[in-house]
Amino acid sequence: MAKGPTISELLAEAGEKGLSLGKLTINSQSEQFEISEQELRLKMRENLRVMRQSAIDGLEGKRRSMSGLVGGDAKRLEERRLAGKSIAGDVMARAAARALAVAEVNAGMGKIVAAPTAGSCGVLPAVLLTVAEEVGATDEQLVEALFAAAGIGLVIATQASISGAQGGCQAEIGSAACMAAVAAVELAGGDSESAVEAGAMALKTLLGLVCDPVAGLVEVPCVKRNAAAAANAMVAADMALAGIKSNIPLDEVIWAMNQIGNAMPCSLKETAMGGLAITPTAFKIKEAFLGAGKQDKQ
Amino acid sequence: MNLSAFDIIGPVMIGPSSSHTAGAVRLGQMARAVLDQVPAKAKILLHGSFAETYKGHGTNLALVSGLLGMATDDERIPKALELARNAGMEVEFIPTDLGDVHPNTVRIEMTGKGDRNVSILGSSIGGGRIRITKLDDFPVDLSGDFYTLIVVHQDQPGVVARVTTLLAGAQVNIAQMRVSRQKKGAQALAVVETDQKLEDTVVEMVRGLPAVLTAMAAKPLA
Numbered sequence: 001m002a003k004g005p006t007i008s009e010l011l012a013e014a015g016e017k018g019l020s021l022g023k024l025t026i027n028s029q030s031e032q033f034e035i036s037e038q039e040l041r042l043k044m045r046e047n048l049r050v051m052r053q054s055a056i057d058g059l060e061g062k063r064r065s066m067s068g069l070v071g072g073d074a075k076r077l078e079e080r081r082l083a084g085k086s087i088a089g090d091v092m093a094r095a096a097a098r099a100l101a102v103a104e105v106n107a108g109m110g111k112i113v114a115a116p117t118a119g120s121c122g123v124l125p126a127v128l129l130t131v132a133e134e135v136g137a138t139d140e141q142l143v144e145a146l147f148a149a150a151g152i153g154l155v156i157a158t159q160a161s162i163s164g165a166q167g168g169c170q171a172e173i174g175s176a177a178c179m180a181a182v183a184a185v186e187l188a189g190g191d192s193e194s195a196v197e198a199g200a201m202a203l204k205t206l207l208g209l210v211c212d213p214v215a216g217l218v219e220v221p222c223v224k225r226n227a228a229a230a231a232n233a234m235v236a237a238d239m240a241l242a243g244i245k246s247n248i249p250l251d252e253v254i255w256a257m258n259q260i261g262n263a264m265p266c267s268l269k270e271t272a273m274g275g276l277a278i279t280p281t282a283f284k285i286k287e288a289f290l291g292a293g294k295q296d297k298q
Numbered sequence: 299m300n301l302s303a304f305d306i307i308g309p310v311m312i313g314p315s316s317s318h319t320a321g322a323v324r325l326g327q328m329a330r331a332v333l334d335q336v337p338a339k340a341k342i343l344l345h346g347s348f349a350e351t352y353k354g355h356g357t358n359l360a361l362v363s364g365l366l367g368m369a370t371d372d373e374r375i376p377k378a379l380e381l382a383r384n385a386g387m388e389v390e391f392i393p394t395d396l397g398d399v400h401p402n403t404v405r406i407e408m409t410g411k412g413d414r415n416v417s418i419l420g421s422s423i424g425g426g427r428i429r430i431t432k433l434d435d436f437p438v439d440l441s442g443d444f445y446t447l448i449v450v451h452q453d454q455p456g457v458v459a460r461v462t463t464l465l466a467g468a469q470v471n472i473a474q475m476r477v478s479r480q481k482k483g484a485q486a487l488a489v490v491e492t493d494q495k496l497e498d499t500v501v502e503m504v505r506g507l508p509a510v511l512t513a514m515a516a517k518p519l520a
Contacts, residue, residue, distance in 0.1 A: 114309055
């Protein structure tokens with residue numbers, strides 16, 4: 001795949017034009033695909049609507065995954081938060097519960113927005129919907145934040161990968177956390193430089209994470225990693241807004257992620273042939289839910 | 299490099315997996331388009347990761363949804379088997395080994411009205427993207443990203459030229475094209491991916507060309 005711009009090139013362009021990363025992405029997409037800015041914003045608004053609905057749907061806790069392993073945990077965490085008992089605090093618990101909620105909807109064959117993938121679809125809505133409530137952001141600002149996230153995701157996809165089969169879980173959940181951290185800082189009114197520092201810190205923390213799905217399903221450990229990645233993105237955003245820097249620039253963190261992904265054995269890249277997927281309990285789960293029947297007629 | 303912001307934040311889809319669910323819907327859609335109707339009967343052979351995990355990912359539901367003409371974000375996907383029964387479609391799933399192919403590969407053998415039989419071999423190659431590699435026994439390379447014209451014809455000089463001339467006359471621009479045949483002088487297949495919509499009247503005119511046995515058109519997959 002041809003390489004697109006780097007993060008530092010995006011930052012330079014945003015600086016020159018006096019645009020946020022979100023607005024810059026809207027501009028460049030409008031040029032590249034010959035679609036009006038208004039149409040792009042409308043399309044992203046529809047994605048935002050689906051994200052919001054999936055978070056609401058998941059918190060109701062009615063859905064179960066195909067295997068029955070996943071479902072109802074978002075509601076459990078939300079109830080603890082509503083009871084004022086969360087040790088991580090209200091904001092963090094709200095984000096974590098939403099991340100679980102959206103990921104549970106995905107596992108239960110509900111409607112979600114891949115961001116950047118289906119397996120990591122909970123992180124971005126969880127972080128952005130929660131931060132928007134905290135800073136009083138409008139839907140139009142949320143749309144711009146989603147474009148900022150997309151702009152960063154496009155760089156990761158072209159310079160490295162956003163696929164677990166190619167780069168391990170770091171490429172999915174790490175990319176999602178990175179995108180969410182950048183977008184959260186823009187939403188909170190931070191500048192582009194701080195936003196990118198947040199992205200670098202969020203991604204650094206998740207480097208090396210392997211893709212080891214139990215029974216090959218997008219359930220365990222995927223759903224809970226969404227909650228952890230959302231929390232990670234919020235901590236990274238807070239650090240960046242406090243003026244903390246990553247030391248390693250985001251472009252180089254993305255390079256490192258790609259290098260780690262290439263070095264990762266295939267058994268740890270979505271094949272369910274390593275890690276958690278080959279633990280005794282994982283085999284029992286696989287046997288129980290998927291072992292039955294080699295042929296299926298109906 | 300044509301990735302858009304909506305390839306990163308998107309697609310809107312029914313979970314749980316872009317490759318095993320959304321991609322499978324699109325494979326079903328392509329199969330339906332090739333048969334040119336909802337099949338009365340579909341024998342679905344699942345390979346590799348599809349064979350191992352199809353139940354947990356709802357790959358079976360997704361494939362049938364595509365055959366029924368649903369899109370990747372259709373909330374009826376979980377009920378696809380019931381809907382197929384109601385539509386009178388007979389479906390069979392067989393986990394198997396299809397040989398040296400992509401891990402997420404399926405072969406769909408369909409029977410339609412008037413005992414019309416068509417099979418496709420296709421793979422879900424990640425992010426919901428698909429690749430159809432065989433149509434019956436003809437090697438093809440179909441992405442479903444374009445308007446697609448499939449022409450089955452007698453392998454003889456001039457057929458392809460007549461098809462492309464007809465498309466040119468209809469102001470249809472060809473993006474990709476591939477012609478293959480079983481052996482010299484036998485049946486041949488032309489697959490044409492185009493930038494513009496193929497109107498029914500154009501497809502009908504292609505069907506009327508000398509030495510053309512049949513022709514089907516497909517829209518870009520949703």
